[in-house]
Amino acid sequence: MPDDLKKRVKELIVRQLKLEMDPSSIADEAPLFGDADGGLGLDSIDALELVLGVEKEFGIKVQDEEVGVKAFASVNALCDFVREKAA
Amino acid sequence: MDFEPLPHAFPFRFADGVIERTGPAQGRVQATVTADAAAVRATGFPAAALAELVAQSALLLSGGDAALSRKGFLAGISDFSVERLPEPGDVLVVDVALAGRLGDAVKFEGVVTERGGGTVARGAVTVKQGTS
Numbered sequence: 001m002p003d004d005l006k007k008r009v010k011e012l013i014v015r016q017l018k019l020e021m022d023p024s025s026i027a028d029e030a031p032l033f034g035d036a037d038g039g040l041g042l043d044s045i046d047a048l049e050l051v052l053g054v055e056k057e058f059g060i061k062v063q064d065e066e067v068g069v070k071a072f073a074s075v076n077a078l079c080d081f082v083r084e085k086a087a
Numbered sequence: 088m089d090f091e092p093l094p095h096a097f098p099f100r101f102a103d104g105v106i107e108r109t110g111p112a113q114g115r116v117q118a119t120v121t122a123d124a125a126a127v128r129a130t131g132f133p134a135a136a137l138a139e140l141v142a143q144s145a146l147l148l149s150g151g152d153a154a155l156s157r158k159g160f161l162a163g164i165s166d167f168s169v170e171r172l173p174e175p176g177d178v179l180v181v182d183v184a185l186a187g188r189l190g191d192a193v194k195f196e197g198v199v200t201e202r203g204g205g206t207v208a209r210g211a212v213t214v215k216q217g218t219s
Contacts, residue, residue, distance in 0.1 A: 044190060044191070044192045044215070045162055045163045045192055045213050045215075047189055047190075048188070048192040048193075048194055048213060049165075049194075051187055052186065052187045052194065062189065063188075063189075068189050068190075
């Protein structure tokens with residue numbers, strides 16, 4: 001159920017980073033990192049928190065920084081990464 | 088005592104040295120709260136200094152991990168709670184374990200206890216490594 005995964009990922013982002021926002025307000029394609037318009041403006045410390053959250057929530061380890069940067073580019077990218085690793 | 092990995096100098100070096108290493112970036116560090124450290128003279132040993140102590144302990148222990156750089160700085164604190172503030176003369180033991188790593192960001196879980204006593208503080212710190 002793709003929409004369920006997106007909802008779960010958005011809730012994970014908000015919970016893990018202790019963001020004060022509605023998970024559903026995160027756009028599927030919006031960049032999670034950097035200062036681009038519509039993005040969350042996360043940094044490398046947040047990336048590590050997300051790595052730990054993904055490991056806890058989905059049992060998927062991310063040890064390579066390059067993989068992490070690509071996988072955490074957006075909600076859609078993170079969903080693709082989770083599906084790929086879970087397949 | 089193994090001080091080499093730390094970029095800090097007195098009075099901002101809180102960790103005395105490594106008691107034991109139980110794994111890469113994991114083990115136990117001792118810290119003595121001194122009366123003549125600037126932090127103590129000014130306002131007592133502040134709660135934030137306990138997080139810094141955990142970070143310094145982690146960096147001391149990570150000196151044995153070839154994949155980690157030897158210098159770094161405290162970049163984040165999470166779920167950190169302080170039971171009591173230590174006083175001059177207290178000898179503290181810091182147990183540190185590696186929680187996760189991505190690039191130069193490394194997260195450690197730490198528990199600070201008084202030697203032979205109860206918990207002083209516990210929580211997680213994130214350090215950025217590779218710069219002093």
